[in-house]
Amino acid sequence: MFRPLSIFIGTRYTRAKRRNRFVSFISMTSMIGLALGVLAMIVVLSVMNGFQREMSSRILGMVPHATIVGVKPIDDWQPVAAAAMKNPEVTAAVPFTEMEGMLSYKGSMQPIQISGVDPAQEGKVSIVAQHIVQGHLEDLKPGEFGVVVGEITARRFRLNVGDKITLIVPEVSTAPGGITPRMQRLNVVGVFKVGAELDGSMALIHVADAAQMQHWEPNQVQSVRLAVKDLYAAPKVSSDIAGGLGADFKADDWTHTQGSLFSAMKMEKTMIGLLLLMIVAVAAFNIIATLIMVVNDKGADIAILRTIGATPRQIMAIFMVQGTVIGIVGTLIGGVLGVIAALNVSEMVGWLERVTGQHIFSSDVYFVSNLPSELQGGDVLLICSAGFILSFLATVYPAWRAAKIEPAHALRYS
Numbered sequence: 275m276f277r278p279l280s281i282f283i284g285t286r287y288t289r290a291k292r293r294n295r296f297v298s299f300i301s302m303t304s305m306i307g308l309a310l311g312v313l314a315m316i317v318v319l320s321v322m323n324g325f326q327r328e329m330s331s332r333i334l335g336m337v338p339h340a341t342i343v344g345v346k347p348i349d350d351w352q353p354v355a356a357a358a359m360k361n362p363e364v365t366a367a368v369p370f371t372e373m374e375g376m377l378s379y380k381g382s383m384q385p386i387q388i389s390g391v392d393p394a395q396e397g398k399v400s401i402v403a404q405h406i407v408q409g410h411l412e413d414l415k416p417g418e419f420g421v422v423v424g425e426i427t428a429r430r431f432r433l434n435v436g437d438k439i440t441l442i443v444p445e446v447s448t449a450p451g452g453i454t455p456r457m458q459r460l461n462v463v464g465v466f467k468v469g470a471e472l473d474g475s476m477a478l479i480h481v482a483d484a485a486q487m488q489h490w491e492p493n494q495v496q497s498v499r500l501a502v503k504d505l506y507a508a509p510k511v512s513s514d515i516a517g518g519l520g521a522d523f524k525a526d527d528w529t530h531t532q533g534s535l536f537s538a539m540k541m542e543k544t545m546i547g548l549l550l551l552m553i554v555a556v557a558a559f560n561i562i563a564t565l566i567m568v569v570n571d572k573g574a575d576i577a578i579l580r581t582i583g584a585t586p587r588q589i590m591a592i593f594m595v596q597g598t599v600i601g602i603v604g605t606l607i608g609g610v611l612g613v614i615a616a617l618n619v620s621e622m623v624g625w626l627e628r629v630t631g632q633h634i635f636s637s638d639v640y641f642v643s644n645l646p647s648e649l650q651g652g653d654v655l656l657i658c659s660a661g662f663i664l665s666f667l668a669t670v671y672p673a674w675r676a677a678k679i680e681p682a683h684a685l686r687y688s
Contacts, residue, residue: 301564305604307557308661312608313615315550315657320616322543323653324646329539332468333532335401336476340500340512340527341370342519347494354498357519363502363511366398370499371484375443377477379431386427387476388441390484399501402466402478409435409464416482416492421460425467426474437462443487458487551660558664561597565672569593577679586677593673601665609658616649
């Protein structure tokens with residue numbers, strides 16, 4: 275089978291046993307280093323994807339994807355919900371009221387965001403019902419002023435189902451200050467735990483109780499909460515729906531409340547990826563040292579090839595092939611091992627915890643009790659491509675030096 279001279283000799287040099295064992299050792303070290311760098315990038319980025327997925331599912335499973343807010347309290351929310359459901363991106367629309375206040379219990383206080391919900395329909399737009407650890411979401415009944423608090427809030431105040439807690443909300447008045455506090459006793463009927471900061475900053479009451487606290491009619495709500503198929507389409511979807519309903523409505527979405535958090539996670543992934551890429555670059559550029567020593571070792575061979583008619587371009591291609599083969603093999607080994615490790619990292623950490631008896635991710639300290647991982651094909655392709663490109667670039671200078679060797683000079687001192 276016909277093979278170009280450069281590929282034939284370059285691959286033969288890669289397989290051949292060299293007289294200088296140190297050169298072989300450096301070549302193997304470069305390959306191993308490149309494989310380890312690629313493996314580390316794949317595993318770390320997969321773990322970061324897993325954490326981002328967990329945070330997305332938990333936080334965005336609790337906060338509204340989007341809301342259609344009335345300029346004044348909405349008397350009948352169902353026509354608004356019906357208009358929203360006509361959009362193919364919307365999967366559910368339920369009544370929703372939101373307030374901010376302070377929780378007070380035995381002299382201790384903390385800020386809280388109160389969500390007025392309809393327990394019968396909340397499951398369409400929220401995951402809270404799946405994460406109730408005490409009580410039941412259905413225990414929120416209109417007129418009874420029940421509240422479901424987060425696990426961090428319950429732990430901070432040492433609350434249990436049946437305890438009474440005071441909610442303080444600001445109320446506009448004719449007093450000189452313009453705002454007076456309104457207090458409402460609430461009965462703890464449940465505790466939820468989603469494993470995020472919302473466990474300490476969010477609480478749920480019945481939407482009718484929220485209306486009563488706002489001095490509205492029992493059927494009035496502040497907004498209609500939407501669940502959408504594509505989270506990143508939520509701003510456009512909610513804006514289109516609000517625009518179709520007229521000037522009495524405006525749109526809000528999760529990017530206004532949680533956008534900074536997810537932007538920070540995206541930037542963190544990018545920066546860590548760049549730092550890990552430096553490890554791959556160091557390993558790839560070790561190929562430079564390998565090829566320079568190979569060029570010095572093969573000086574006589576280069577001179578003979580030049581004497582029998584090989585062009586400088588062919589000589590250069592020989593060593594570029596050799597270095598590229600080292601890079602490709604190292605990158606492929608690292609890629610395969612990285613994919614295997616990323617798919618099994620949770621099991622490996624669990625095994626390590628069982629062997630050592632130590633909990634690496636304790637649920638009492640961290641929001642997650644295991645090491646999540648999500649392997650994305652785009653990340654693997656990008657990392658392996660970077661390894662290939664860096665390996666190829668590392669071959670250029672040593673190959674250029676090999677092409678500049680003068681045959682007479684090399685044969686004289688060989």
